Amino acid sequence: MIKCIASDMDGTLLNSVQQISEENKQAILKAQAEGIEFVVATGRSYQEATYVLAQAGLSCPVICVNGAEVRGEKGEVLSSTPISKTLAREVAAKLTEHDVYHEIYTDKGAYSLDPEKAVSILVDIIVSANPEADPEEIRTAAAARTRDGLVHQIDDYELLFSDGNFKIYKVLAFCFNAKKRNEAGEDLRAFADLDITSSGHENLEITNKNAQKGLALEAFVKAKGLDMADTMAIGDNLNDVSMLERAGRSVAMGNASYEIKALCDVITDTNDEHGVAQAILEVL
Numbered sequence: 001m002i003k004c005i006a007s008d009m010d011g012t013l014l015n016s017v018q019q020i021s022e023e024n025k026q027a028i029l030k031a032q033a034e035g036i037e038f039v040v041a042t043g044r045s046y047q048e049a050t051y052v053l054a055q056a057g058l059s060c061p062v063i064c065v066n067g068a069e070v071r072g073e074k075g076e077v078l079s080s081t082p083i084s085k086t087l088a089r090e091v092a093a094k095l096t097e098h099d100v101y102h103e104i105y106t107d108k109g110a111y112s113l114d115p116e117k118a119v120s121i122l123v124d125i126i127v128s129a130n131p132e133a134d135p136e137e138i139r140t141a142a143a144a145r146t147r148d149g150l151v152h153q154i155d156d157y158e159l160l161f162s163d164g165n166f167k168i169y170k171v172l173a174f175c176f177n178a179k180k181r182n183e184a185g186e187d188l189r190a191f192a193d194l195d196i197t198s199s200g201h202e203n204l205e206i207t208n209k210n211a212q213k214g215l216a217l218e219a220f221v222k223a224k225g226l227d228m229a230d231t232m233a234i235g236d237n238l239n240d241v242s243m244l245e246r247a248g249r250s251v252a253m254g255n256a257s258y259e260i261k262a263l264c265d266v267i268t269d270t271n272d273e274h275g276v277a278q279a280i281l282e283v284l
Helices: 009-013 022-033 046-056 085-097 115-129 135-142 178-188 213-223 238-246 258-263 275-283
Strands: 004-007 037-041 062-064 069-071 077-080 101-106 109-112 151-153 168-174 194-197 203-208 231-235 249-252
Touching (some): 004 213, 004 275, 009 115, 009 231, 009 275, 022 037, 037 213, 046 062, 046 109, 062 213, 069 213, 085 101, 085 178, 109 115, 115 135, 115 151, 115 168, 115 203, 178 194, 194 238, 213 238, 231 275, 238 249, 238 258, 249 258
Parallel strands (some): 004 037, 037 062, 109 151, 231 249
Antiparallel strands (some): 062 069, 069 077, 101 109, 101 168, 168 203, 194 203
């Protein structure tokens, strides 16, 4: 019997216009009413994740920045797995050397040197998950990142690296030039303390090697006195692999890549067809 459900956000819980459908919302509420733990597991910052949840009128624990931080339903920090400041500085320097744009995700939100590129990076993530969607509609929805203060502009990332009040959770890199992106990725994989994955065609997600959705979900489930065998995970992209591999029931979205579908026990509908709702209702 499923006692915990973990869902990715982009390309999974969210549709192509970055909203949680009424169908998905009602399925989540039904699961919660039946005593099932529902948790979001996302590459987004806590601020970006709860922004969308609040719009839908939902409340739940959040595994954010690919597992680098876990927060309870009321926003309390349950666990934190940052990148060391020294290593984060080296990562940023390496990406700059390869001319690859990057953002810094912290415990106080995401920071960018270029707000316009901050929009482009989310457009890439959304388009990767929704290839049939209208790019202009996606860009309009993605613009909320900067318009609503979800990404903060900063003049120099050193201000974050040298400030003891910030924890560095993730570096999100983005580049249309595959050669530059791949070369940067190869250089970064030489750092043993990093985990490098992706949530879009043109990006790299760089975290502490112990900051993975699967590891965070496993710890969350154990703390609740539950078991991964009784946990269902739903996702669509490479940064979901660690939790899909560990969950007792793994569900791939209809819009997921062949690689993700081949990994999972079940394939549900797409994110524009309320695939999360279908997956939840099947196990209730």
